Structures are given as structure tokens and as C-alpha cells.
Amino acid sequence: VxxxxxxxxxxxPGGSLRLSCSTSGFMFSSYGMAWVRQAPGKGxxxxxxxxxxxxxxxxxxxxxxxxxxxxxxSKNTLFLQMNTxxxxxxxxxxxxxxVHMIKGNFDFWGxxxxxxxxx
Amino acid sequence: FTLTQPxxxxxxxxxxxxxxxxxxxxxxxxxxxxWYQQRPGGSLITVIFxxxxxxxxxxxxxxxxxxxxxxxxSLIISGLKTEDDADYFCQxxxxxxxxxxxxxxxxxx
Numbered sequence: 001v002x003x004x005x006x007x008x009x010x011x012x013p014g015g016s017l018r019l020s021c022s023t024s025g026f027m028f029s030s031y032g033m034a035w036v037r038q039a040p041g042k043g044x045x046x047x048x049x050x051x052x053x054x055x056x057x058x059x060x061x062x063x064x065x066x067x068x069x070x071x072x073x074s075k076n077t078l079f080l081q082m083n084t085x086x087x088x089x090x091x092x093x094x095x096x097x098x099v100h101m102i103k104g105n106f107d108f109w110g111x112x113x114x115x116x117x118x119x
Numbered sequence: 120f121t122l123t124q125p126x127x128x129x130x131x132x133x134x135x136x137x138x139x140x141x142x143x144x145x146x147x148x149x150x151x152x153x154w155y156q157q158r159p160g161g162s163l164i165t166v167i168f169x170x171x172x173x174x175x176x177x178x179x180x181x182x183x184x185x186x187x188x189x190x191x192x193s194l195i196i197s198g199l200k201t202e203d204d205a206d207y208f209c210q211x212x213x214x215x216x217x218x219x220x221x222x223x224x225x226x227x228x
Contacts, residue, residue: 092161
């Protein structure tokens with residue numbers, strides 16, 4: 001199992017960014033996927049989860065209405081579209097595989113991609 | 120609900136340490152608890168899932184438990200090694216909302 005994030009960078013407040021998580025080594029459509037972030041010096045914060053089919057999506061209140069998660073089953077890739085970015089969105093963003101949507105456990109994690117929101 | 124962990128713990132090599140994770144509302148037994156290790160550099164691995172299950176490759180020095188009386192989960196690491204020096208996060212979910220504890224810095228010295 002491999003998860004590789006990309007797309008991070010420096011963006012101005014109010015701007016947009018699209019993160020990608022390229023996956024391999026497992027049947028992508030069989031697993032939910034999640035985004036988790038970590039602000040500098042802080043703990044882990046759940047951002048969003050999407051079901052295996054992509055039909056169900058869940059968001060933390062802090063990003064609801066601004067972030068959209070999606071997946072391309074043909075490319076085994078997970079996305080996070082981030083709009084109206086704020087300074088407090090600055091963080092390392094990790095994608096993780098969800099073993100079971102009800103049990104709620106993650107098993108594999110990517111290495112993360114850094115997002116910095118600053119003018 | 121929230122999950123509360125001690126900010127830091129320290130112990131000597133070879134000893135045993137317990138890291139707690141207390142749920143603020145609702146029963147700790149209602150939803151599974153996981154534990155993740157984050158070493159310096161940021162890499163994350165799962166060390167305990169579904170309260171007390173250990174993934175392949177994780178040493179049996181790592182164990183997990185839950186205690187309904189205190190409404191908390193615990194990560195127990197025995198025979199501490201310097202490589203266990205890391206941050207540890209508990210995590211649970213309820214009704215498709217995922218929650219992490221604030222993390223505990225384990226120092227092995």
C-alpha cells in the first residue's frame with residue numbers, strides 16, 4: 001500500500017488549492033479515504049472522509065462549505081479542493097486509508113504535503 | 120465529544136508506560152479507539168486499532184485497552200526502547216465524525 005500526496009504550496013488568504021493523493025497496492029474503490037491535517041506544532045485534526053464509491057462525504061465543521069473531497073476511481077486518486085483558504089488552514093495535510101467506515105479506523109498514511117496560507 | 124490525553128510522559132528504557140485517552144461524553148466502549156505513532160519527521164503508523172488489536176509488524180510490547188469506569192482508553196508500551204520516543208495520538212469516531220486526541224509526547228530517556 002502506498003499513498004503519495006502532492007499539490008501543496010504557498011497560497012494567499014482567500015485563494016484556492018487542490019491536493020492529490022495518488023494510491024497503489026490495493027483496490028482503491030473498496031476503501032474509504034480521509035484527509036487529516038496537522039498545523040505546525042499542533043496535533044492531528046480530521047478534515048474529511050469519502051466512502052469507497054464516492055457517494056458519501058463527511059467534513060469537519062472547520063472546513064465545511066470551503067473544502068470538497070472527491071476521488072477518481074479510474075486513476076486511484078483522492079483529491080481535496082480547498083477554497084477560500086485562511087491562515088488557520090496552514091498545515092501538513094495527510095491522506096489516510098479508512099479500513100472500515102463504521103469502525104472509523106485508519107491503517108495506512110501518506111507522508112503529507114505542506115499547505116501554507118500567507119500573504 | 121473530545122478525547123483528552125496527557126501532554127507528555129517520560130520513562131526510562133526497559134520500563135513500562137501507560138498513555139491515557141479520556142472521552143468527554145458518550146461511552147468509550149461505544150466506538151472503537153485507535154492509536155497512532157508519529158515519529159520526528161512526521162511519518163504516521165497505526166500501533167493499535169479497534170481498542171486492543173495490533174497490526175502486523177507492530178511489536179507485542181504495544182497493547183491497548185479500554186476502561187468503562189473511567190471512560191478512557193489506554194496505550195501501554197512495555198520494555199521501552201529509545202525508538203519509541205515519539206508522539207502518540209488516540210482517535211475514535213461517532214456518526215461519521217472522526218476525533219483525535221491532542222497527542223502525547225513520549226520521551227524515553
